[in-house]
Amino acid sequence: MKKTRLVLVLVLFVLLFSFVPIEVTAQNSAQVCGPDGDISTMLAQITQTSVEKWLRDFSGENSVLINGVPRTIKTRYSHQLFVNNPNAMAYDYLHQELLKLGYVEDVTLTDHSYNYPKSNVLTEEILIQPDDELSYLETEQSISSQLSMPQAISPDDKAVWKNKIVTIPGHGPNADKFVLMTAHLDSTSNAANTLAPGAEDNGSGVSALMEAAYWLRFYKFDYTIKLIFFTGEEQRLEGSAAYVANHPEEMGKILGVVNLDMFGYDNDQDMCIELHVGEMASSNIVGTCFTDVNNNYNLGLSHDYITTGAIWASDHASFWNAGVGAIEILENMDAHPASNPAYGCGGRKDENPHYHRITDTIDKMYMPATFATVKAGVGTVASLANPMGKCFGGDPVLKATTQEESVLLTWQALAGAETYNVYRGTATCQGAMTQIAQVTTNSFEDTNIQFDRNYFYKIEAVDNETVCRSQLSNCAIAKVPTPQEPVEMFDLFLPLVIAGQ
Ligand SMILES: [Zn+2]
Numbered sequence: 001m002k003k004t005r006l007v008l009v010l011v012l013f014v015l016l017f018s019f020v021p022i023e024v025t026a027q028n029s030a031q032v033c034g035p036d037g038d039i040s041t042m043l044a045q046i047t048q049t050s051v052e053k054w055l056r057d058f059s060g061e062n063s064v065l066i067n068g069v070p071r072t073i074k075t076r077y078s079h080q081l082f083v084n085n086p087n088a089m090a091y092d093y094l095h096q097e098l099l100k101l102g103y104v105e106d107v108t109l110t111d112h113s114y115n116y117p118k119s120n121v122l123t124e125e126i127l128i129q130p131d132d133e134l135s136y137l138e139t140e141q142s143i144s145s146q147l148s149m150p151q152a153i154s155p156d157d158k159a160v161w162k163n164k165i166v167t168i169p170g171h172g173p174n175a176d177k178f179v180l181m182t183a184h185l186d187s188t189s190n191a192a193n194t195l196a197p198g199a200e201d202n203g204s205g206v207s208a209l210m211e212a213a214y215w216l217r218f219y220k221f222d223y224t225i226k227l228i229f230f231t232g233e234e235q236r237l238e239g240s241a242a243y244v245a246n247h248p249e250e251m252g253k254i255l256g257v258v259n260l261d262m263f264g265y266d267n268d269q270d271m272c273i274e275l276h277v278g279e280m281a282s283s284n285i286v287g288t289c290f291t292d293v294n295n296n297y298n299l300g301l302s303h304d305y306i307t308t309g310a311i312w313a314s315d316h317a318s319f320w321n322a323g324v325g326a327i328e329i330l331e332n333m334d335a336h337p338a339s340n341p342a343y344g345c346g347g348r349k350d351e352n353p354h355y356h357r358i359t360d361t362i363d364k365m366y367m368p369a370t371f372a373t374v375k376a377g378v379g380t381v382a383s384l385a386n387p388m389g390k391c392f393g394g395d396p397v398l399k400a401t402t403q404e405e406s407v408l409l410t411w412q413a414l415a416g417a418e419t420y421n422v423y424r425g426t427a428t429c430q431g432a433m434t435q436i437a438q439v440t441t442n443s444f445e446d447t448n449i450q451f452d453r454n455y456f457y458k459i460e461a462v463d464n465e466t467v468c469r470s471q472l473s474n475c476a477i478a479k480v481p482t483p484q485e486p487v488e489m490f491d492l493f494l495p496l497v498i499a500g501q
Contacts, residue, residue, distance in 0.1 A: 282325025
């Protein structure tokens with residue numbers, strides 16, 4: 001009797017707590033994403049230098065090589081991205097860099113094409129010039145009040161714009177479901193056709209996705225992860241709206257979307273950002289995971305956790321419209337009252353005055369805040385996707401043995417590895433290395449050597465289909481001495497003949 005009563009009390013307790021709305025207790029609810037050793041190791045390896053490099057590359061601070069030609073990405077305005085403008089080759093650069101990471105064209109690296117504008121009627125909204133310096137919301141208002149004489153647009157007159165998608169296939173029972181990490185690639189400004197650096201908006205989000213594209217390759221995840229670089233965001237979210245409209249079957253299979261749009265401006269250096277979570281329980285799971293990741297890995301951010309009154313003016317809203325859980329990670333744009341415990345920015349706001357201007361450059365940003373937010377974003381996606389360890393259980397251990405006229409590289413085969421890439425350098429273990437072979441065995445003989453010269457080797461194991469790969473092995477060093485036996489004239493001349501070819 002007593003036992004039964006105790007059980008009843010327990011059941012009542014469980015029922016009581018399971019009915020407490022998650023939204024209300026978001027700040028204090030149980031963790032959605034617990035600490036994970038692999039994620040901890042991964043986040044510790046991301047460097048601020050690398051994040052900064054992507055930011056500089058995409059916002060025109062760095063000259064970058066695109067298909068071997070030096071270019072500066074001066075604008076990422078969607079109207080310029082797909083018209084062979086040599087100063088707007090961000091989409092080409094993105095594609096090239098993702099190929100370098102091992103993503104395979106038309107398999108794990110795909111384009112989603114859509115027609116711009118979506119509307120078949122030419123409105124004033126579509127005709128708005130960037131020089132008008134109207135914000136998205138102001139534009140909306142001006143349309144409703146000033147629109148007159150709409151004209152029809154023929155489908156032939158529409159532009160073809162593209163979103164870039166990286167797919168990291170899942171390995172677990174939820175491999176047919178998705179976790180999405182999104183950021184808009186495009187930018188705008190008061191002179192968008194020629195100059196729109198968009199360092200914070202949204203070079204910050206692009207750099208986060210590039211770090212994700214690099215680091216997530218080394219781990220297996222239960223869910224399939226998609227990294228989506230949207231375009232047309234600055235034109236009423238048309239890229240993400242088209243993606244959602246064209247993938248209806250996918251929408252019911254998305255666990256959550258982490259949309260990174262514009263962070264890293266932190267003039268007061270308080271490390272406080274805004275999480276726009278909205279009011280759906282499915283979005284709250286993503287938002288709570290983000291706060292868990294920040295706490296679990298001591299990333300040092302605080303935030304306004306915004307449910308009612310969340311911003312709709314970025315790509316996460318396209319998913320909200322389809323009932324899919326999503327959050328936007330944003331700078332501390334607006335003040336929210338410190339009296340509400342959900343708002344952690346102390347009532348402060350810290351809005352970038354260079355927003356949508358040619359002055360949105362990296363020097364205005366605070367890199368520690370940018371860096372911490374990138375790590376939190378990557379960590380949230382990795383946590384939601386349910387990590388299942390390193391790709392092959394570990395990384396290869398490489399041994400180099402000198403032979404008479406070659407170097408023999410050997411390693412223990414890793415279960416599940418399909419091929420091994422062999423890299424060689426001639427300066428140091430840390431110096432530049434080039435790939436010299438791709439083999440399916442667990443050894444490689446390097447015969448293309450000079451005597452008395454140091455060679456530095458590393459290998460990586462790869463499963464090509466899923467892009468899953470080990471990190472680079474240890475560095476093995478070898479130097480083959482000049483053979484000691486008497487040198488005959490033939491041996492002396494043969495290398496010269498080969499070298500002269
Ligand atoms: Zn933006």
